[in-house]
Amino acid sequence: MTTRRVVPFNRVEGDLELRLKLVEGVVASAQVVAPLYRGFEQLLQGQQAADALVFVPRICGICSVAQSHAAAAALAALAGGESPANGRRVSRIVLATENLADHLTHFYLFFMPDFARSDYRHQPWYEAISHRFRAQQGAGSGAWLQARAQLMQVMGILAGKWPHTLGLQPGGVTRAVTAEEKVRLQTLLYSFRTFIEEELFAADLEQVVALESDDALQQWRQERERGDFGQFLTVAAALSLEKMGQIMLPQLSFGAYATAGGHFFRQGVAEGEAVRPVEDQAIGEDLSHCWLPPHSSPQHPFHGVTQPGLEENPDGYSWCKAPRLGGRAVEVGAIARQRVDGQPLLQDLYRRDGSSVYSRVVARLIEVARITVALEQWIAAIDPAQPFYRPLILPPEGTAVGAVEAARGSLGHWLRVGQGRIENYQIIAPTTWNFSPRDGAGVPGALEQALAGTVVGDRGEDAPAIAHIVRSFDPCMVCTVH
């Protein structure tokens, strides 16, 4: 029997709808619909170039700093200059703080509550999970809210507020950090480390970072009785999450946290065992299944057009464009970043089962451990005696790219300026890649591929597997269409 179902989704950032074709209790095909269009790429046209820094963070309340970071990087490239080391350092700390908050907000508030659904009430682990993660009531989510609010005090010190700071500028940051503030930052990080070591991992971060294989991870889990990561691993083993939502697409990372010698998490495209360089020119956006009027062929973002027409494209089913790399669908996010970076545990998980619900979530939590350790070092390296900002003059004409990694993956801003004003501003956000509609060749995007073949049985579109797969990507729909 074939049925078609429209499934609205919450507990993702923004609006999402799935259209599922179910045949004999299996997802035969899926269409991912981004139902909201706000027109940021249109309203940016004609604005003063520097004012992009007011608008782009407001694309997204959860990836706000990542958007600022990409715009500041593009404007710095336009000016052909670089900010002082302290400026780069503080920008990196601010971005890393947002990414930590996003990863754990996803884990505690968006992803884990699905295991507290009544579908699982007969599972031996249900009581513990429900106590910890039930939506709006879980003890773990409450503990996380408290820890998160405290972590965000890093933003209060360095960026004025979060979300929507104007503190990240092409020439650096808008305030210096004093020696006293540096100490406060270190204290906040100490407190954050305590939270994740006690509540999340129930282990020293150094131990977590040193896990290099799935066997080691499973062994490690059996050695501890508590910890939210351990609870996830128990559930993952019971439900075989490594077989859920599997895909093996090329994985893209623009490189995260630029440092003097490159990136803290490397840049590249991972496919199988190989990692190759990112080719900007190979990126193109296909509009064949987007409601926007289609181009004759995929356009590089420098030439991209975002202009809703009089009629919607009859083949369209989403406001999301379909970005492709060398004509191919790709996956972005923590799993892609860690694979490109050659992180041994994620390499091992990927070799076994590809990208799955399991490996995507593990990748995020391993990143939390790795970023926290790095953040402590970056804060220690702040030199209050050195400058944090250098004036950069924006030229009236030019083109530039700002390519960064947001929590959810690769974020690119492609900017063209004329007479000091923005002529074109095209954005490809992480979830634009992961939740893209089909392209002109009919190839589905990453989530559409991950959903196909999922066994849902009698529960149909209400099967929890659908929720696990969708949320394992940590979608940000407001970034997706912008």
Added chain:
Amino acid sequence: MTTLLWLQSGGCGGCTLSLLGAESPHLWQRLAAAGIELLWHPSLSDGGAQTLPQLLQQLIAGERPLDLLCIEGAVVNGPRGSGRFHLLGGSKRPMRDWIADLAPIAGSVVAIGSCSAFGGIPAAGGNPAEVSGLGWQGEAAGGLLHEGFLSRSGLPVINIAGCPTHPDWISVTLQQLAEGTLTRGDLDSLNRPCSYSDHLVHHGCPRNEYYEYKASALDHAELGCLMENLGCLGTQASADCNLRLWNGTGSCLRGGYACINCTSPGFEAPGHPFLQTAKISGIPVGLPIDMPKAWFVALASLAKAATPRRLSKNARSDHIMIKPERSGE
């Protein structure tokens, strides 16, 4: 319990994310203290068993009471007035139409953030998505809801404006509404809660001494006042950002950048670069709202002449160069 329905439309979700940053007590405890039951929140609800369109139909049919309706994000009317730029997932119906059906049955209607209050950021640059606020279109009364709209409680749409909003502005206002203690007199002329809009961002600004002497910063990362050159509208902006701090000890000014007056209608289109002060003959156009211009100019020139060297020096530096010490006179 007071029931609360929270919907999002043409916004970024940043007001919700800001609200999640509520500090001590955290959000779950604040809602519990106010006796508020979340019927639905797009980022927080379980959402497993029941879909949102079903819930909305029940509320509209009067099968369940709706006390508080919070809308985050602008009302989306495009393209060409159809509302199809935002169809509520699972319903094929514009979110705008759902909001219009829900507003009259809600006890109180609350616009969360400047987008749902006035249109906000998506109204910039020609307003491509044809957005409006709930009760206002920019500075003009009347948005999605007609100008004289009053909810069941007799209050107009309550505009908790800001981009984003401070967690306290929301949780305090919701608690007052749940208790039934918020009155018309607690709202300003733009229907913002006076609890935060009776203040100016200027109040409590750590750069006030620089302001007094017009010791101004010329570029980012300098300690001086940001009003003269760097676009700061803190003397005109209604909000208590420098009294009720953000994320611990922050505010825009403490972060080193200008107040862009994000609690006001039309802030998205200031008519000049955001971080540059608009001037006529060297005098900033936007002077403090209720000060006679001639007096301001006179006092400013007097203050400039009297500026201690400490302030003029520190204003142009990213850290304190000269400490406040008694002069030798």
